[in-house]
Amino acid sequence: MTTVVDNEGHLHLPTARVTAGRLLFDAAEGADQALALGAFCLAVPEELDVEPGLRFCRSFYEPAEPGTADRYRGHREDGHADSKLGYEDRPDQVEQLQLESHLWSRYLPEEVTALLERMKDLTLDALYGVFDVAGIPEHDRETVTGGARQDTGLCYTTVNHYRADLSDRAGIVEHSDSGFITLICTDQPGYEILHEGRWRPVRQEPGHFVVNLGDAFRVLTRKLPRPVTAVYHRVPELRPDGAAHHRSSFTIYMGPRYDMMLHQYAADGTLHEYQGFRDFSVEKSKKLGYEFHSRI
Numbered sequence: 001m002t003t004v005v006d007n008e009g010h011l012h013l014p015t016a017r018v019t020a021g022r023l024l025f026d027a028a029e030g031a032d033q034a035l036a037l038g039a040f041c042l043a044v045p046e047e048l049d050v051e052p053g054l055r056f057c058r059s060f061y062e063p064a065e066p067g068t069a070d071r072y073r074g075h076r077e078d079g080h081a082d083s084k085l086g087y088e089d090r091p092d093q094v095e096q097l098q099l100e101s102h103l104w105s106r107y108l109p110e111e112v113t114a115l116l117e118r119m120k121d122l123t124l125d126a127l128y129g130v131f132d133v134a135g136i137p138e139h140d141r142e143t144v145t146g147g148a149r150q151d152t153g154l155c156y157t158t159v160n161h162y163r164a165d166l167s168d169r170a171g172i173v174e175h176s177d178s179g180f181i182t183l184i185c186t187d188q189p190g191y192e193i194l195h196e197g198r199w200r201p202v203r204q205e206p207g208h209f210v211v212n213l214g215d216a217f218r219v220l221t222r223k224l225p226r227p228v229t230a231v232y233h234r235v236p237e238l239r240p241d242g243a244a245h246h247r248s249s250f251t252i253y254m255g256p257r258y259d260m261m262l263h264q265y266a267a268d269g270t271l272h273e274y275q276g277f278r279d280f281s282v283e284k285s286k287k288l289g290y291e292f293h294s295r296i
Helices: 030-037 051-057 101-107 110-134 138-145 215-221 277-288
Strands: 015-019 022-025 039-043 086-089 094-100 154-162 172-175 181-186 192-195 198-201 208-213 233-235 248-255 261-265 271-276
Touching: 015 030, 015 110, 022 030, 022 110, 030 039, 030 110, 030 208, 051 110, 051 154, 051 248, 094 101, 101 110, 101 154, 110 138, 110 154, 110 181, 110 208, 110 215, 110 248, 138 261, 138 271, 215 261, 215 277, 261 277, 271 277
Parallel strands: 015 039
Antiparallel strands: 015 022, 039 208, 086 094, 094 154, 154 248, 172 233, 181 208, 181 248, 192 198, 192 233, 261 271
């Protein structure tokens, strides 16, 4: 199995698409490459317009306009009282808003909610497609996800605004995602993966999302014949004089609930509890240098 690194040092991720609810890779080696890298590109359905999401990225942190009901703005000041996540000023260049899926219609513009719901369905199909590739039995999938198909697992969006005027900080600090899968939409290059000991910029495929596989997959499959990598990734520092100063991204994240246990298969294929997901996440936050969500 080979991974393509071009003459400019860019990493080319395997590409896939969802057709009739099934995850299909475009090349014979694509599925194995995706598990080994912990990442792949997923085609954006032709009918899906991501512009409302990017517009929201570029405005959510702006002050609300008095006398208007514009849900695109004012989210830095809004306490989002019903969310356990909400707005966060991170230690890197990113300020972000995270909202659980059941709250999208309450806090977000209608067209943004509709986009996220469609992306949520796509992410769920991709998640179960990776379960197929990794050999996870169907009867275990709702247990390990907390009921992703029943919409009782953890699903939220993360909306990112990069503040390039904050110098000497990473764009997004190097990390792996904690859950199972993250679907990423961005309008600028900048995503990098640690591959074979070197940070490699990823060649952005037009018309594709980037999909990250995370720690919940790594823990679950580590002892199985086809383990899944939790991709280690980052966005380097953005300069205020470059086009990337205006970089925007938003995601769909799916993982276990914080009140759940992470699970792991033994070498004989039996499923066991591993660690509480909240404890796992708190420990990880400390290592990355930021505080875990205080409401959880």
